[in-house]
Amino acid sequence: MKTLFNHLILLLALAATLLALQxxxxxxxxxxxxxxxxxxxxxxGLTVSQVRGMRINDSVKIDVLILVADxxxxxxxxxxxxxxxxxxxVASWIGAPAHPERRVAWDGNPCCKVIASPAKQTIxxxxxxxxxxxxxxxxxxxxxxxxxx
Amino acid sequence: xxxxxxxEFEKLWQQETVKGMSARLSGQFPAWxxxxxxxxxxxxxxxxxxxxxxxxxxxxxxxxxxxxSVACNRSxxxxxxxxxxxxxxxxxxx
Numbered sequence: 001m002k003t004l005f006n007h008l009i010l011l012l013a014l015a016a017t018l019l020a021l022q023x024x025x026x027x028x029x030x031x032x033x034x035x036x037x038x039x040x041x042x043x044x045g046l047t048v049s050q051v052r053g054m055r056i057n058d059s060v061k062i063d064v065l066i067l068v069a070d071x072x073x074x075x076x077x078x079x080x081x082x083x084x085x086x087x088x089x090v091a092s093w094i095g096a097p098a099h100p101e102r103r104v105a106w107d108g109n110p111c112c113k114v115i116a117s118p119a120k121q122t123i124x125x126x127x128x129x130x131x132x133x134x135x136x137x138x139x140x141x142x143x144x145x146x147x148x149x
Numbered sequence: 150x151x152x153x154x155x156x157e158f159e160k161l162w163q164q165e166t167v168k169g170m171s172a173r174l175s176g177q178f179p180a181w182x183x184x185x186x187x188x189x190x191x192x193x194x195x196x197x198x199x200x201x202x203x204x205x206x207x208x209x210x211x212x213x214x215x216x217x218s219v220a221c222n223r224s225x226x227x228x229x230x231x232x233x234x235x236x237x238x239x240x241x242x243x
Contacts, residue, residue, distance in 0.1 A: 066238075
């Protein structure tokens with residue numbers, strides 16, 4: 001009987017430890033926020049999310065920043081800042097790593113792939129460090145498309 | 150019959166290793182034995198519930214291998230929601 005109670009207490013202690021660790025993980029996430037995330041997260045009317053280390057294949061992980069405008073006015077501000085001229089379809093370009101709104105030519109150096117959807121009022125920014133990550137993202141995108149169809 | 154406290158009975162029970170003595174003690178002290186069984190059943194139920202709860206909790210968590218961490222300036226969104234958005238945008242582009 002005592003052994004059973006001891007096991008129960010041990011199990012509850014384990015659960016409490018896991019919850020505490022999860023809390024610590026949430027705290028540490030705040031320290032891992034990128035400069036880009038911090039730049040946009042404080043803006044009114046903009047929902048900002050940062051996915052760190054999104055796995056796109058067995059060996060490559062990339063960071064993704066997602067901006068979602070809460071209303072049409074905020075989206076209008078975004079279109080001006082990111083120079084998005086089309087109001088339909090999707091706009092995409094390669095941007096400078098610290099300034100995704102600036103279009104650059106792909107040269108194998110760190111950059112970011114930016115996709116803007118006026119219909120969803122959403123901009124997603126995929127940070128790429130090198131040619132391997134760039135090619136891996138293209139392959140991942142192709143796989144997503146094939147699995148969707 | 151000697152009056153024993155629950156603790157004394159438990160101690161006697163734990164010390165009882167001779168084959169057949171446990172059954173004899175159960176017969177001699179039915180009230181203690183009943184309470185002992187009740188406590189054992191409650192403890193076992195709590196343990197099973199804890200294991201099931203932890204299993205459900207882990208199973209409902211997003212695949213920890215799919216990403217390292219997710220941060221958002223608003224509450225109310227799950228990590229998996231943002232992973233879906235990141236994937237949807239890639240599909241939308243094509």
